[in-house]
Amino acid sequence: MKRFIGFITKEFYHIFRDRRSLFILFGMPIVQILLFGFAITNEINNVDIAILDHSKDASTKEIINKISASKYFSIKQLIEREADIEGVFKKGKVKAVLNFEKDFSKNLIKDHQATIQIITDATDPNTANTISNYVNSILQNYQQEQNKAINIDYVIVPEPRMVYNPELKSVYMFVPGVMTIILMLVSAMMTSISITREKELGTMEILLVSPIKPFQVIIGKVFPYIFLSIINAIVIVVMSIFIFKMPVQGSLLLLGLESVLFIVSALALGILISTISATQQTAMMISLMGLMLPVILLSGFIFPISSMPVPLQIISNAIPAKWFIIILKGIMLKGVGIQFLWKETLILLGMTVFFIGLSVKKYKIRLE
Amino acid sequence: MGITVSNISKSYKDVKALQKISFEVKPNELFGLIGPDGAGKTTLFRILTTLLIANEGHATVAGFDVLDDFKEIRKHVGYMPGKFSLYQDLTIEENLEFFATIFGTTIEENYELIKDIYVQIEPFKDRRAGKLSGGMKQKLALSCALIHKPKVLFLDEPTTGVDPVSRKEFWEMLKRLQQKGITILVSTPYMDEAALCDRIALIQDGEILQIDSPENIVKQYPKTIYDVSANNMYQLINSLKAYQHQHSVYPFGEFVHYTDKRTDFNPKDLKQYLEAQQLSNIRIEKTQATIEDSFMELAK
Numbered sequence: 232m233k234r235f236i237g238f239i240t241k242e243f244y245h246i247f248r249d250r251r252s253l254f255i256l257f258g259m260p261i262v263q264i265l266l267f268g269f270a271i272t273n274e275i276n277n278v279d280i281a282i283l284d285h286s287k288d289a290s291t292k293e294i295i296n297k298i299s300a301s302k303y304f305s306i307k308q309l310i311e312r313e314a315d316i317e318g319v320f321k322k323g324k325v326k327a328v329l330n331f332e333k334d335f336s337k338n339l340i341k342d343h344q345a346t347i348q349i350i351t352d353a354t355d356p357n358t359a360n361t362i363s364n365y366v367n368s369i370l371q372n373y374q375q376e377q378n379k380a381i382n383i384d385y386v387i388v389p390e391p392r393m394v395y396n397p398e399l400k401s402v403y404m405f406v407p408g409v410m411t412i413i414l415m416l417v418s419a420m421m422t423s424i425s426i427t428r429e430k431e432l433g434t435m436e437i438l439l440v441s442p443i444k445p446f447q448v449i450i451g452k453v454f455p456y457i458f459l460s461i462i463n464a465i466v467i468v469v470m471s472i473f474i475f476k477m478p479v480q481g482s483l484l485l486l487g488l489e490s491v492l493f494i495v496s497a498l499a500l501g502i503l504i505s506t507i508s509a510t511q512q513t514a515m516m517i518s519l520m521g522l523m524l525p526v527i528l529l530s531g532f533i534f535p536i537s538s539m540p541v542p543l544q545i546i547s548n549a550i551p552a553k554w555f556i557i558i559l560k561g562i563m564l565k566g567v568g569i570q571f572l573w574k575e576t577l578i579l580l581g582m583t584v585f586f587i588g589l590s591v592k593k594y595k596i597r598l599e
Numbered sequence: 600m601g602i603t604v605s606n607i608s609k610s611y612k613d614v615k616a617l618q619k620i621s622f623e624v625k626p627n628e629l630f631g632l633i634g635p636d637g638a639g640k641t642t643l644f645r646i647l648t649t650l651l652i653a654n655e656g657h658a659t660v661a662g663f664d665v666l667d668d669f670k671e672i673r674k675h676v677g678y679m680p681g682k683f684s685l686y687q688d689l690t691i692e693e694n695l696e697f698f699a700t701i702f703g704t705t706i707e708e709n710y711e712l713i714k715d716i717y718v719q720i721e722p723f724k725d726r727r728a729g730k731l732s733g734g735m736k737q738k739l740a741l742s743c744a745l746i747h748k749p750k751v752l753f754l755d756e757p758t759t760g761v762d763p764v765s766r767k768e769f770w771e772m773l774k775r776l777q778q779k780g781i782t783i784l785v786s787t788p789y790m791d792e793a794a795l796c797d798r799i800a801l802i803q804d805g806e807i808l809q810i811d812s813p814e815n816i817v818k819q820y821p822k823t824i825y826d827v828s829a830n831n832m833y834q835l836i837n838s839l840k841a842y843q844h845q846h847s848v849y850p851f852g853e854f855v856h857y858t859d860k861r862t863d864f865n866p867k868d869l870k871q872y873l874e875a876q877q878l879s880n881i882r883i884e885k886t887q888a889t890i891e892d893s894f895m896e897l898a899k
Contacts, residue, residue, distance in 0.1 A: 237700030241689065248688045433684030437743075440648045440678040442670075443701045596669075598650040 234443060238451035245425065246455060252421060260413045260463050261470070267405040268475050275361050279307040281325045283316065286335035290345070294373055298329070303365050320352055327351045327362045395564040406471040407559035408532030411552045413467065414490065415497045415526050418460050420518035422501030426452055427514040430505075436598065445594050453498045460494040461487075480566025489562070489572075492579055493555040497522075499586030500551075506593040526552040554579045600661045600750055601626040601782050602647060607656035609642050609805075616642040617805045619656070624784055624798075629777045631796030632786040633890065639805040640786040641681055644755045647784070648678045661750045661782075674702075677749035677781075679740050681756040687729030691720055691739055694728055695746060702747030712779065713742045716772055734765030741772070752776065754785040758792065770795045790891035801894050808897040813890055820888035820896060822846060825866060826854040829878040838876040842869070849895055856892060857883075 246252055280298075284291050299306045307325050310316065316328050330348035332338070339345040349366050351359035371389075378386060396403045429435040438448060468486070471477035479486065500522065508514040527533060529543060530552035536544055547553050554575040561567045561575075569576065602624035609617040617639045624630040632640050645651040647660055649669035657664065663671045685694045695717070699706050710717070716738050723731070728739060737757060744752060754773075758766045770792060777783055785796070793799045794813045801808040801816070809816060829835040832850070839848040839857055846858040859869070866883040873881050 234701050234703060237697055241686065241693070241697050244689055244693065245686070432687070433680055433682045434686060436650060436680050437678060437684050437698075438701070439650055440673050440676065441698075441701050442674045442703065597652065598645060599652070 235447060235451060238443070238447065239454055242425070242451060242455045245428075246459070252424075255421065256417060256459055256463070257466075259416070260409075260467055263413060264406070264409050264467055264470050265474075267409045268402045268471070275303055275358060275365065277305050278303060278327065278358075278362055279325045280304050280327045280329060280362075281308040281310050281316075281319050282306055283310045283313070283328055283330045285333040286331055286337075288334075288336040290336040290339055291331045294331075294347075294370065295329075297369055297373055298366070301365075301369060316350060320350075325352070326355075326358060327366070329366065400475075402471070402475040403477060403564060404532075406467070406475065406477050407556050407563060408527075408530070410464065410467045410471075410490075410559060411493070411530065411532065411555050412523065412526055413463060414460055414494055415522055415552060416518075417463055418456055418494050418497035419501035419504065419522050420515060422453055422456050422498050423504035423508065423514040423518055424511050425456075426502065426505035427508055427511050431510050439596065439598070445596055446591065449502055449591070449594065453502070456498060456501075457491070457494055460497075461491065464490045464494070477563065479563050481562035481568060485569060485572075486559070486562045489555070489558050489576065489579075492576070492583060493551065496551050496579060496583035496586055499583055499590055502590035503586055503593065506590060506595065525550050529553070530556050532556055551579055551582050554582075601628060602630075602658070602660050602751060602784060604643075604647070604658045605656055607643070607646060607653045607658055609639075609646060609651065609653050615805050617646075617653070620802075620805070620807055621656075622800050622807060622810050624782060626782055627777065627780055629773060629783045629785070629795075629797045631793050631799040632784065632802055633788075633790065633793045633799050633894065634786075634802035635788055637804075638802045640802060641755055642805075643802075644678075644680075644753055644784075644786065648676060648753055649673060674747075675750045677744035677747070677752045679744040679752075679754045679757055681759065683736050683740060685728045685736070685740055685743060688727060690725050690727050691731070692724040694739060695742055698743040699746045704747050706746065709746055709748050712748055712776075713745050715775060716745075717742050733761045734768075737761050737765065737769065741769075745776070749781065751782045751784070754783065756786055756788065758787060758789065766792070790889065790894060793890040799890070801890075801897060803894075803898050808894070816890060816893045817888050820893050822858040822888075822896070823864070824886050824888050824892060825857045825859075825869075826851075826882070826884045826886045827857045827869075827873075828854050828880070828882045829873060830880045831878060834876070835873070835878060838873055838878065842872060847895065847899070849892070851889075851891070854886075856886070 246256070282295055284295070295306070298304050308319060310319060310328070313330075316330070319325050319328065328350045330350060332346045332348075335345045347370065349363050351362050353359040375388065393399055429438065464487075468479065472479060501518070504514055504517050504521070508517055529536075529539075529547045529550050531547065532552070536547050536553065539547065558572050558575050558579070561572050604623070605621045607617055607620045608615070620639075620643065632643065634640055642651065646653050647658055647665060649665050649672050652666065659665065660672050661675050663675070665672060686697070689697065695706055699709075720731075720735050720738050720742070723735065728736065731739065741754075741757070744754075758769055761769065766789075773783055773785065774795070787793070796813060798810065798812050799816065800810045811819070827835065827839065832855075836848060836850060836855055839845055839855060844860050844864070846860045847856070849856045857869075870881050870883055
């Protein structure tokens with residue numbers, strides 16, 4: 232036990248004396264959560280659009296009014312000719328152009344049909360998609376109002392309701408993702424670096440030629456990072472509750488326990504990485520490429536898993552982060568308990584046990 | 600409780616690092632492994648400290664087999680690797696305390712053993728190890744290797760990169776440690792340090808050339824060595840090497856160590872030859888062979 236405490240004390244000296252690792256540990260989580268929370272967002276607000284109105288009649292005026300009244304769009308420019316459309320896009324002044332056909336009102340009354348062309352700048356496909364959806368819903372709304380006046384026999388009225396995140400705040404989506412990334416980064420990368428540092432500096436050689444046992448070295452290495460990762464998780468949750476008004480509907484205790492489980496699985500991965508890399512550089516590269524990228528791309532954090540090609544969907548199952556994000560969203564947004572998350576928890580637990588077993592097996596008791 | 604090595608071989612891919620090495624270090628002996636870089640000294644140390652497994656052969660350290668009882672060996676030996684391998688971001692005191700703790704002891708318990716060495720660096724105990732000079736690093740590393748009172752001490756090139764004064768002090772310390780009953784295996788590329796060991800093994804290209812006490816090795820030198828000097832060192836070496844009767848020519852400080860093939864060699868002949876090569880101030884004197892001469896002769 233004294234041996235163990237001595238080892239952990241040494242680890243804390245290493246961490247607190249290295250400014251770079253201190254920054255990664257505590258600066259990064261705060262910077263990332265603020266960045267993702269404030270700067271990176273899927274929502275659209277005050278998007279500049281242009282109007283090309285060939286009719287200029289009552290109906291088009293009403294629609295244009297409705298659009299400009301919404302907080303999503305602001306009408307930047309009115310253009311007169313089709314030929315100008317290309318120009319305004321190229322200048323980058325607007326993200327979309329609404330093109331009302333000639334005799335809009337007349338067509339609407341006579342043929343019960345009139346066309347608006349929605350042209351969006353799809354260099355940013357997500358925004359283009361969102362814009363077109365928003366315009367659509369405004370038009371639908373207008374149509375419904377019109378239909379009230381005229382009597383139609385039957386009509387389907389869609390009433391969309393977004394549950395768990397009614398305001399569609401993207402921060403609700405990012406917080407679980409960022410929390411996952413940070414816990415992964417701190418736990419896996421920092422442990423793998425700290426173990427490979429011992430190899431690189433030759434101190435591992437002395438540790439091996441001592442009575443300290445391999446599992447004591449591993450636990451001694453991992454323990455400080457479990458502790459620091461838990462602090463990080465708390466910082467992230469507190470920040471998201473107070474700065475971004477992120478709700479935590481479910482049990483905080485369950486959230487904590489699941490986080491510890493994920494932290495342990497990431498640490499086990501870190502140990503595994505350290506057993507296959509000889510230098511700190513390699514360990515860092517493997518952690519970044521082998522862990523961070525899949526976490527960002529394949530965990531469903533940014534890109535929905537259901538829209539991935541089947542092979543990637545299958546691969547995504549092997550990524551612990553995917554399950555952790557499902558758990559986090561479940562607890563934070565839906566407020567569900569373990570009875571709904573036991574499957575994900577079990578998968579995560581299984582992976583953790585597997586990684587620990589593998590890294591203990593791969594841990595070398597000699598230099599070769 | 601010494602060290603026995605029998606028929607140890609080790610290769611890395613296609614490099615043969617050690618080839619059928621056998622020797623014995625008696626309990627309480629100060630044994631030196633002398634050889635140039637790449638001779639296989641570090642590989643041998645790593646096998647004996649259980650860090651590597653030999654391809655062939657057996658070895659025991661303090662009575663324990665390096666393969667079967669490696670855990671016991673790890674408790675009872677002190678190891679100082681060739682590269683400085685302490686925590687650079689920890690202070691002198693923290694390093695020492697850490698190693699004391701992982702060996703399940705305290706600085707106080709074995710202070711007596713390291714006192715001579717540690718008092719020299721104690722005034723700087725709050726300085727980080729990375730900021731120490733070569734000599735101080737080496738003293739700290741030795742203190743850390745000794746803190747658990749090992750039975751056998753392995754020192755891999757402990758004096759490489761250390762100034763001459765510290766080197767001398769270091770060897771004096773080793774002698775004192777030996778008196779305290781510790782078996783010491785030390786390697787060095789410096790031939791002058793070899794004379795300070797009880798016995799030495801000359802090693803080159805993974806093979807042992809000779810094992811004996813330094814005095815005996817020097818005594819067994821087969822030839823008579825002459826110190827030769829002249830006004831122009833460079834020309835002197837070239838002329839000697841071109842001399843038809845030369846057996847060996849090695850620069851040695853301000854002299855050239857020369858041996859002749861003939862048994863009835865007369866220095867006057869050589870002097871005449873050198874004078875004919877336009878050299879002046881020629882001096883030729885008999886001298887004692889050194890370990891270096893023996894090594895060169897054996898490595899020929």
